Amino acid sequence: MNDPLADLARVEGVPSALAAARAAVDTILRDRGMRAISAADSAEAVLAAARSSAAIEGWSPESAEAAGVARMLSELPAMAELIGVAPGQALARLHALWGRGLVDDDTLGRARSEATARLVGLYDLLTATTSASAIVRAAVAHAELITIAPFESGNGVVARAAEQAILMAGGVDPRGVIVVPAGHLAAGGAYERALVGYAEGGLTGVRRWLEHCAAAISAGAERSPLAARPVRRRGPDSLI
Template identity: 55%
Template sequence: MTDPLLDLSRLEGVPSAVAAARAAADVVLRDRGARRVPAEVSARALLASARASAAMEGPEWDPGAVRLSTELIDLAEMIRSTPAQALARAHALLARGVVDDESLGRVPADDPTRLQGVLELLTAPTGAPALVVAAIAHAEVALLADTGGGHGVLARAVEHMVLVQSGVDPRAVLVVAEGHRAVGAAYAERLAAYATGTPTGVRDWILHCAQAVTHGAELSPLGGKRA
């Protein structure tokens, strides 16, 4: 059985970047088995990430991004087993007040095949690191439609859900979206390069996502490098 995500995880530079990102997350969550993280700390990190993500799309998405952040940990429990339901709920939270009520929970997709591919990607077994799964899911959701729909916010939330569900960030204390915002216009450029489907474009996107996790760890309210 083929495992395309595992193949992507072996692209040049990806293993070391993923290892570095995981190490940065583990520094924040040192002694994760015993360390208790107050709910308000997770809430503060999720709010910061939501605000950063919304700022990348436009102010109209801020209320929805904040709403979505309050359920992100619960949705993370569904994202690999029942992703269609998780995406529908996430879209309903995010898009309330921005799209018609009839459209809530219906993730717009220019190509329904791509949406089906996202669902299959999230449920398929793989030997790839969770960060690679999260990065590819992020890009695929972001590319479901050319404009509108808050796909960027939804995509970054899906990425974080995978990281939470997989145990990379089980307490949702990494401010990953800030890592995406920090690169400015390069975020869109790397996503466009991913969309070409070239090995270099895909590799560079995964490397960017790994760096976003590292940056998000540094900004964690648990103290990042100082933890």
């Protein structure tokens, strides 16, 4: 079976990066008690992710653009259910949520016609069966959306939201409390350089992008509201 995402997941250096990211997330979710995640935890994670994603764009936390990011990310659980079955609808909805009051109504959720062909290829990738980790699918979607730039504005924040939705849908971060955009922000210029390398094509650029995304997830786990909790001591009969 043709499985391009699985092929990428096997590139030298990528498996260890993926394993480290998953271990960082699992430690936070397991040891801090995923069953005890509260609405306040989720809200805090959304706010932190929104501020980080907005900061990458150079927007202040008080700006209307940043408020739009928070509004968009608050809908991630619903988008996680949609993105693997109707990715076009999910992306249009994400853009519309962010852009309400910021862009012309007739451009809300509407992709540019010249982006259609490559978007179709991305939709196929997002709905295809793969043995690869959801981290790989999320990373590729993130980079493709920024490279394609399907919308007139807001492509960066939509791409990072899509990444988070895919991680939720794929069971990596099912409750959406890993602050992945904070990991990208903490990387500074390395984030932009990794995206440029991906867009230029070639296996080296893709590998470095996947490694960057894995590292951003690990850093996002450290910035989760759950990370401030003390580690739970688990006895031999613990179910967590």
